Amino acid sequence: MADVKICGIRDSAALDAALSGGARFVGFVQFEKSPRHVSIEQAASLFAKARGRADIVLVTVNASDEQLYRASVNLRPDYIQLHGSESPVRAAEVRKFAGKGVIKAIGVSRHGDLAQAAAFGPVADFFLFDAKPPPGGLPGGNALAFDWPILAGVSLPRPWFLSGGLNPLNIKEAITASGAALVDVSSGVETAPGLKDPLAIAQFLAAAKSASF
Numbered sequence: 537m538a539d540v541k542i543c544g545i546r547d548s549a550a551l552d553a554a555l556s557g558g559a560r561f562v563g564f565v566q567f568e569k570s571p572r573h574v575s576i577e578q579a580a581s582l583f584a585k586a587r588g589r590a591d592i593v594l595v596t597v598n599a600s601d602e603q604l605y606r607a608s609v610n611l612r613p614d615y616i617q618l619h620g621s622e623s624p625v626r627a628a629e630v631r632k633f634a635g636k637g638v639i640k641a642i643g644v645s646r647h648g649d650l651a652q653a654a655a656f657g658p659v660a661d662f663f664l665f666d667a668k669p670p671p672g673g674l675p676g677g678n679a680l681a682f683d684w685p686i687l688a689g690v691s692l693p694r695p696w697f698l699s700g701g702l703n704p705l706n707i708k709e710a711i712t713a714s715g716a717a718l719v720d721v722s723s724g725v726e727t728a729p730g731l732k733d734p735l736a737i738a739q740f741l742a743a744a745k746s747a748s749f
Contacts, residue, residue, distance in 0.1 A: 538711050538744045541697060542737055543595060544572035544722035550732035551582050555589050557741035562586050563593040563617065563720070566607060570597075571730035572722065576610045583611045593617050593639060601629075608633040615639050617664065628659040637661030639697070643668035647686040657693030664720055667700035679723040681706075684714040704739035711747040719744055 542554035543563030554562050564579050565572040574582070586592050594613035596604070598620035607613060616630055617639040627638050640660040642652050645668045653663050665687065667680035681701025698716035703724030711719065723729065725736040 538717055538719050538747055540741055540744045541593065541718070541720040542722075542725065542732075542740075543593070543699075543720055544570075544726075544730065545582065545732060546572060546574055546578070546730055547732070548582065548585065549734050550737060551585060553732075553734035553737040554741070555586065557738045558745065559590055559737075559741060560718075561591045561593050561615075561720075563595050563722070564613075565595045566599070566603070567595070567597040567619075576606060579611055583613070591615060591636065594634075595619055598622060599630075604630060604633040615661070617641060619664075619666075624655045624659050627656055631659070639664050641666050641699070644682045644686070644700075646683075650686070650690060650692070653692055653694070653696075660694055662718070663692065663694055663696040664699050665696060666720075681710075684710050684716075687714040687716065689715065702740075704736055704743050707740060707743045708747040711744065 539560040541561035541563055542559045544565050545551050545562055564574050567573055583592055591614045593615045594607055595617040613634055614636045616634040618627055619641040627640055631638055638660050639662040640656045641664040644665045667682040679701055697718040697720045698714050699720035702710055702719060702721045721740055725733055725740050727733045
């Protein structure tokens with residue numbers, strides 16, 4: 537059984553499906569180039585509904601202090617996910633804007649890429665391993681997978697999420713192959729970029745809970 541983060545939520549129907557299905561984390565993207573972007577105004581009611589029912593993650597990409605301060609004051613995220621080129625120094629600086637801590641996303645295409653995690657061990661609370669984006673692509677939400685078994689048995693200084701290319705049909709295989717205790721899905725439960733399918737969310741959560749690793 538793996539804990540799940542449903543990411544890129546933009547509406548109440550998707551959030552309700554995530555919460556009723558037992559998602560441990562719910563993620564909201566603040567990055568204007570993403571089809572999953574939500575403004576502070578759009579996110580406020582969703583954050584209020586999720587508060588206390590799941591850990592709330594604000595996903596950012598190289599966000600400024602001004603952006604993070606506004607989000608911190610108005611939304612009070614539990615975690616801030618750094619999905620850009622943020623350094624360990626920057627990750628440490630961002631902690632003050634989050635209620636509980638920081639998730640650092642790391643792009644992976646081969647085993648050697650996992651070494652990047654070591655530098656973030658002292659400043660991140662979780663790692664999130666996602667497939668490296670294609671040239672010119674968005675930092676995440678690209679429905680691309682990497683070789684899951686490279687994570688099997690790896691010793692890391694923090695808990696980690698498996699992300700990238702996951703969907704209700706392959707999540708059990710992905711968990712078994714990688715040993716992931718935490719998984720993250722966005723595009724894999726959508727009917728179109730940014731449009732979540734409540735039924736697919738429910739199916740994904742059920743499959744992840746029944747998987748073994």
